[in-house]
Amino acid sequence: GQQLNQSPQSMFIQEGEDVSMNCTSSSIFNTWLWYKQDPGEGPVLLIALYKAGELTSNGRLTAQFGITRKDSFLNISASIPSDVGIYFCAGLVTGYSTLTFGKGTMLLVSP
Amino acid sequence: GAGVSQSPRYKVAKRGQDVALRCDPISGHVSLFWYQQALGQGPEFLTYFQNEAQLDKSGLPSDRFFAERPEGSVSTLKIQRTQQEDSAVYLCASNRGDSRYYEQYFGPGTRLTVT
Numbered sequence: 001g002q003q004l005n006q007s008p009q010s011m012f013i014q015e016g017e018d019v020s021m022n023c024t025s026s027s028i029f030n031t032w033l034w035y036k037q038d039p040g041e042g043p044v045l046l047i048a049l050y051k052a053g054e055l056t057s058n059g060r061l062t063a064q065f066g067i068t069r070k071d072s073f074l075n076i077s078a079s080i081p082s083d084v085g086i087y088f089c090a091g092l093v094t095g096y097s098t099l100t101f102g103k104g105t106m107l108l109v110s111p
Numbered sequence: 112g113a114g115v116s117q118s119p120r121y122k123v124a125k126r127g128q129d130v131a132l133r134c135d136p137i138s139g140h141v142s143l144f145w146y147q148q149a150l151g152q153g154p155e156f157l158t159y160f161q162n163e164a165q166l167d168k169s170g171l172p173s174d175r176f177f178a179e180r181p182e183g184s185v186s187t188l189k190i191q192r193t194q195q196e197d198s199a200v201y202l203c204a205s206n207r208g209d210s211r212y213y214e215q216y217f218g219p220g221t222r223l224t225v226t
Binding site: 003004031033035040041043044045047063088090092098099100101102103104 | 116144146150152153154155156159167169170202204213214215216217218219220
């Protein structure tokens, strides 16, 4: 099935650094979601974006819905060890039930 | 309950066996979704229910996969004659089914290993 393109595939950073990751698609989406998945757990919703150009924050997380509706970005500021996990983007076309996920960005944070 | 629950958390099946995976959605959630997550990949959509009606099953990989939600709450995903390629984590998600239907809440998943 179709999956979104996420980059980078993995990141290894020092605690306190800022992190940026992105997600691109060949198709337009009307909603972008960012999830975090810890080992052995299901994805947990972090941020939802509903309008092109929208910039939304949730604590140290900031995400943007690209103007073209074909991309989205997630930034994490001042990373901490508990930020470790896999971050997934997911797109939704209005009127359809299914989320299309990226392959994920694995984040490792060194204390 | 506080969140989506799934059982069993782990299942090992011999090739050719049938398995049944259970999902208990958040109480009152109208919509229920099943996803398959292969190792190192993102979740991929399998099927979607609104109440007891299965509205989309386009993601089911073969006719060996069957899902039901007879009373509009608990759902079961059944895989018949399991194959090695069925090994994956099966995730269930639910949401309220209103205008914010994209906010899907996931369970912990069932890790299926077919030997």
